[in-house]
Amino acid sequence: MTNTIRTINDRGTPYLFLLxxxxxxxSLLSVPLYKVVEYSLFDNxxxxxxxTFVGLQNYRDxxxxxxxxxxxxxxxxxxxxxxxxxxxVGTGLALLVNADIPxxxxxxxxxLLILPWIFTAVVVALNWQLLLNPFxxxxxxxxxxxxxxxxxxxxxxxxxxxxxxxxxSTWRGYPFIMVSFLSGLQSIPRELYEAAEIxxxxxxxxxxHVTVPQLxxxxxxxxxxxxxxxxxxxxxxxLTTGGGxxxxxxxxxxxxxxxxxxxxxxxxxxxxxxxxxVISAAFTVLYLRNEAQKV
Amino acid sequence: MSRIExxxxxxxxxxxxxxxxxxxxxxxxxxxxxxxxxxxxxSTTLRMVAGLETISGGEVVIGDRVVNxxxxxxxxxxxxxxxxxxxxxxxxxxxxxxxxxxxxxxxDEIHRxxxxxxxxxxxxxxxxxxxxxxxxxxxxxxxxxxxxVRDPEVFLFDEPLSNLDAKLRxxxxxxxxxxxxxxxxxxxxxxxxxxxxxxxADRIVIMRDxxxxxxxxxxxxxxxxxxxxxxxxxxxxxxxxxxCKVTDTGLALGTANVACRVPKRLSPGDTVVFGIRADDIRxxxxxAAAVTVEAKLDLIEGLGTENLVHFMLGGETIIGKTDGRxxxxxxxxxxxxxxxxHSYFFDSETGARxx
Numbered sequence: 001m002t003n004t005i006r007t008i009n010d011r012g013t014p015y016l017f018l019l020x021x022x023x024x025x026x027s028l029l030s031v032p033l034y035k036v037v038e039y040s041l042f043d044n045x046x047x048x049x050x051x052t053f054v055g056l057q058n059y060r061d062x063x064x065x066x067x068x069x070x071x072x073x074x075x076x077x078x079x080x081x082x083x084x085x086x087x088x089v090g091t092g093l094a095l096l097v098n099a100d101i102p103x104x105x106x107x108x109x110x111x112l113l114i115l116p117w118i119f120t121a122v123v124v125a126l127n128w129q130l131l132l133n134p135f136x137x138x139x140x141x142x143x144x145x146x147x148x149x150x151x152x153x154x155x156x157x158x159x160x161x162x163x164x165x166x167x168x169s170t171w172r173g174y175p176f177i178m179v180s181f182l183s184g185l186q187s188i189p190r191e192l193y194e195a196a197e198i199x200x201x202x203x204x205x206x207x208x209h210v211t212v213p214q215l216x217x218x219x220x221x222x223x224x225x226x227x228x229x230x231x232x233x234x235x236x237x238x239l240t241t242g243g244g245x246x247x248x249x250x251x252x253x254x255x256x257x258x259x260x261x262x263x264x265x266x267x268x269x270x271x272x273x274x275x276x277x278v279i280s281a282a283f284t285v286l287y288l289r290n291e292a293q294k295v
Numbered sequence: 296m297s298r299i300e301x302x303x304x305x306x307x308x309x310x311x312x313x314x315x316x317x318x319x320x321x322x323x324x325x326x327x328x329x330x331x332x333x334x335x336x337x338s339t340t341l342r343m344v345a346g347l348e349t350i351s352g353g354e355v356v357i358g359d360r361v362v363n364x365x366x367x368x369x370x371x372x373x374x375x376x377x378x379x380x381x382x383x384x385x386x387x388x389x390x391x392x393x394x395x396x397x398x399x400x401x402x403d404e405i406h407r408x409x410x411x412x413x414x415x416x417x418x419x420x421x422x423x424x425x426x427x428x429x430x431x432x433x434x435x436x437x438x439x440x441x442x443x444v445r446d447p448e449v450f451l452f453d454e455p456l457s458n459l460d461a462k463l464r465x466x467x468x469x470x471x472x473x474x475x476x477x478x479x480x481x482x483x484x485x486x487x488x489x490x491x492x493x494x495x496a497d498r499i500v501i502m503r504d505x506x507x508x509x510x511x512x513x514x515x516x517x518x519x520x521x522x523x524x525x526x527x528x529x530x531x532x533x534x535x536x537x538x539c540k541v542t543d544t545g546l547a548l549g550t551a552n553v554a555c556r557v558p559k560r561l562s563p564g565d566t567v568v569f570g571i572r573a574d575d576i577r578x579x580x581x582x583a584a585a586v587t588v589e590a591k592l593d594l595i596e597g598l599g600t601e602n603l604v605h606f607m608l609g610g611e612t613i614i615g616k617t618d619g620r621x622x623x624x625x626x627x628x629x630x631x632x633x634x635x636x637h638s639y640f641f642d643s644e645t646g647a648r649x650x
Contacts, residue, residue: 191376209385
């Protein structure tokens with residue numbers, strides 16, 4: 001009996017320490033998660049006191065809605081385009097900042113290049129709206145250079161809106177990749193570059209044969225993380241284009257928001273949210289697997 | 296195979312000077328070892344020859360070309376790094392083949408060369424492995440293979456054995472020596488280990504604080520050191536060095552008087568640094584130059600074949616040697632003879648040898 005109590009005491013203590021964390025997580029994460037899944041199985045939730053249980057009907061409706069598929073396609077384009085943009089710009093700038101330049105200049109560049117990260121989405125959206133306005137700086141510069149004959153409506157033209165959004169998203173998101181890659185670059189032994197130099201490798205030779213293989217674990221992990229975040233990104237898209245013009249930049253997160261807080265179709269919104277959750281969960285599993293392999 | 300000439304080499308890091316006019320001539324096929332304590336400038340010199348550091352002043356000549364302005368890849372050198380610097384993502388084969396691939400050599404020729412060098416270094420079974428799956432000694436051999444496969448004019452080794460344990464270091468040392476005898480390439484080898492320097496070198500260059508203290512054959516620098524620093528640096532245990540006064544009859548080592556001959560330019564009352572190696576302090580030295588002292592042993596280090604016996608002479612700890620089978624205990628007083636025929640005298644201020 002005494003032994004049993006002692007065992008419970010010994011084994012129970014760690015769980016006791018975990019309890020506050022489990023309670024907070026449970027109330028802030030698990031309950032809303034459960035409620036969203038539950039809402040997706042009912043009709044007219046929140047707006048009616050006694051919603052009707054409809055099973056998977058909401059999912060059938062969602063999957064047969066062309067708006068959902070167009071938003072999914074936009075999400076894929078926006079996510080992949082943004083992540084590729086983040087990686088290309090982030091890698092390039094990380095290499096530049098990591099170049100053999102004076103320490104002071106390196107610190108200044110690093111601080112300046114990290115700025116897009118510290119602005120809130122509202123500030124970023126507002127600034128880019130001003131820049132990309134038909135009478136904004138971008139059109140003025142392009143016009144002065146003779147590259148355009150009349151101002152372009154970057155955010156209002158369905159053909160240009162997604163490209164503009166991708167540029168804004170790339171500008172906003174590259175610092176995370178840059179900082180992550182920079183720390184990866186700084187951990188690559190200098191001797192590897194020196195050995196490659198003696199072996200006859202030029203800039204690209206060293207990049208492909210030393211930098212990329214050494215950064216591979218970082219690239220994979222960071223790209224997956226960026227994929228998860230960008231896939232669910234809402235504020236930047238909503239504040240910049242609001243999913244428009246028309247449905248040109250409508251992504252799954254804005255579709256969900258619109259259904260819930262513009263159309264008050266909470267069941268539909270919950271169903272779309274669950275679809276985002278499933279895809280994000282798949283990426284998360286991949287990410288966690290990658291992290292576990294590192295350990 | 297090329298000769299190397301380093302002329303008045305200077306290295307500045309901002310206002311800080313690291314090298315002060317280094318002059319070394321290395322003949323074709325010569326094994327030159329740069330040795331010295333940390334921070335003496337030996338690795339900097341090597342890296343300047345390799346083209347990995349800019350040259351602030353002076354010239355590096357490989358063969359008949361001044362290579363100051365050439366990139367590392369165009370200098371005809373191959374380098375083995377202290378940490379091996381093997382490409383972790385490539386197999387042993389591809390690590391060795393990389394330089395040849397960069398030079399766009401035909402695949403057949405690359406294959407032939409890699410296989411040939413793999414045979415020399417017994418690397419064939421390891422060709423498909425990645426560096427992470429190799430032991431320290433195997434990585435070292437791959438690093439050497441990567442250098443050999445390029446068939447360079449000059450090999451540069453930057454402390455290549457310092458990451459290995461003592462036994463493996465001994466084995467690899469012999470392997471490098473054997474390799475040099477076989478390939479007969481010109482080699483510059485940097486180490487802080489004077490045993491490596493003595494065993495491998497045709498020519499030793501001893502450096503200190505960015506300057507050359509002495510260069511010569513291992514025998515020259517060991518038996519005929521030009522300065523007190525060289526005398527103290529070369530040899531294990533290091534030469535016994537003690538400051539003393541010259542007397543009418545010899546030397547006053549603290550309270551002890553040692554009757555001996557001193558260089559003619561010294562006069563009674565001069566302060567001088569007296570040096571003698573442990574090998575020349577033994578219980579049974581014979582000859583006219585032998586001076587016997589009664590030594591109270593305070594420490595005995597048994598090395599198996601011989602013992603290092605520590606004793607005080609004139610307030611300084613002196614190390615002598617005895618036969619490994621002789622049984623001594625701490626505190627015991629024994630008669631030890633100093634073979635003054637092999638003693639050295641150095642200027643107590645400049646450290647220069649007084650002959």
